[in-house]
Amino acid sequence: MATIYDVSVLAGVSLATVSRVMNNNTKVSDKTRQKVLDAMASLGYRPNTIAQSLASNCSNSIGVLVSQLDGPFYGPMMTEIETALRSANKHVIIAAGHADEEQEKDGVDFLMSRGCDALILDVEAVSDEFLLQLHKGNTPIVLINRYIDSMKENCIFLENERGGHMATDYILSLGHKDIAYISGPMYKRDARDRLQGHQRALSEHGLMFDPALWFEGNFREFGGSDGMRHLLSLKKHFTAVVCASDQMASGAIAVCLEQGIRVPEDISFIGYDNIPFPQYISPKLTTVSNPINEMGKMAALWVLQHVYKSEKVDVNCSFSPELFVRDSAKRIK
Amino acid sequence: MATIYDVSVLAGVSLATVSRVMNNNTKVSDKTRQKVLDAMASLGYRPNTIAQSLASNCSNSIGVLVSQLDGPFYGPMMTEIETALRSANKHVIIAAGHADEEQEKDGVDFLMSRGCDALILDVEAVSDEFLLQLHKGNTPIVLINRYIDSMKENCIFLENERGGHMATDYILSLGHKDIAYISGPMYKRDARDRLQGHQRALSEHGLMFDPALWFEGNFREFGGSDGMRHLLSLKKHFTAVVCASDQMASGAIAVCLEQGIRVPEDISFIGYDNIPFPQYISPKLTTVSNPINEMGKMAALWVLQHVYKSEKVDVNCSFSPELFVRDSAKRIK
DNA sequence: CTGTTAGCGCGTTCAG
């Protein structure tokens, strides 16, 4: 591999000059520049990024920690992050935290020790205090899907209460009055916020939230099917089920179909997240969006702007869910 | 940040000694070692991996290039790769090729310039020659989902012909004789192999492959729905549809359900890949597995073994699909 | 505008 030295010899200039044309931060005369460029081309020179990092104390790498790499969320998110960052010639180092405090801390440590210039974190198990502590350090961090008031400029999040309200409000607008709710696990902030939005919508319509028609799921498909089986076993009357995630909605709908309950004729459903898959199955799922991909992109732009001082876009931290009306919910007779 | 120098001063030893205890490759007396360890602990010393890389000419990073980060495949694959590699304290740098030759080459270039010790590639657009060329270079590469005879020790792949055979053989065992086929795009090797397996199964049962009942899809949901609509419009008789991917099967089944065609009572379906989602919807999809996660893990182990000389596991390169019988295909009357 | 000269933090000879 050719080095900067080889180039400088071939071009008949000094090391520093070669460095300058690479980073073009200092003026270099056009003809020296051309000589250098030619030399680089004929040697097939590729800068050694490791050496650059060591010398400049900037690794050009961004650590991304997510709870899991599989599932419908992080793929789209990573896609956007990778695209945005790579076009700026930064690279992304990934780590998974698996929603476990130990592993999340471990992941952060790992990325830190890798000399990342910034961290993009989508963590859930770790405490606010831990994150605030991290925030005080030298490595900038951005939080996705999390809101901490005292560091809100570093947070990119979805207005979950609003989304929860939106979903239920739509169901109510269809004339439903007896509504079951399958929530996420209550120890998660977003699950609580969505439920709260649901309750607000109900009370705005003069309806009571009935805890008996509430099942605490886990955001996954089987949480939805468990919930549905439970609700059905209650023998209580309801015409619609609001689910706090598309995955749960899919699991719940599957249980209905298996039991000969028609969707949406007998029971209406609405999900949350707008993941791709349920758009393609029958009935197509009505839902509220969780623009996790855009949030990923925004996090990348935040880093580009705050850490690398490029990209003069204005990043907005708060994202609004949107309603996607499809076929799983219908007006009640 | 404390450096090796700070440690050496505090411990009252030389730089070299500190380096030795870190890499414990040379004998160091127990008591000097302890002094160093204590010094490191009290300084909270963390080695600078960038400097280590530069000095040792080994970046401890592995580049992973996949066609896309989203979708149901790469998540699980990345999960396994990340887990295996991180526990060995290696880090993974990701890039996406988007099934485009230009972008795939670009991605390889990018990862190379990042000083990766090895590359794990899941590429489809790039030519065999390009990969062979790369193989001749100094950076070891592993290919996932691709077989090139002259570098087969570096290939990790699924026996797609066999899987294609397996799926159709099962459908045939259920008594079906009029079978439609929705394939992947023919420019992809795995699509061709799966189709070939399908045809072999047919001919083993004395059946002819009917090109009229074949639709060339794209492995995606809408490819399946397009295909199903096309097949239905033919007004030809068939009792089963073999799909070359679960996503296509899901799209196809959705079209049937919309049109009041019952699955599997009227038409049986079998998919390919065994992605998570269709296991949770109704009817649960019968399919053949594509253990992409295990292949990812194997790739990681291959790297650990061949590049870092650790992990004395035997990596096997060829993976066999397995049949997963669920509810979307039934015996014909 | 360009060349010289120090480092960046660590691994690795080579003597002792």
Added chain:
DNA sequence: CTGAACGCGCTAACAG
């Protein structure tokens, strides 16, 4: 077993 010295490839003052 330990220390001194050099070098990895590049950036960043500092002179000219």
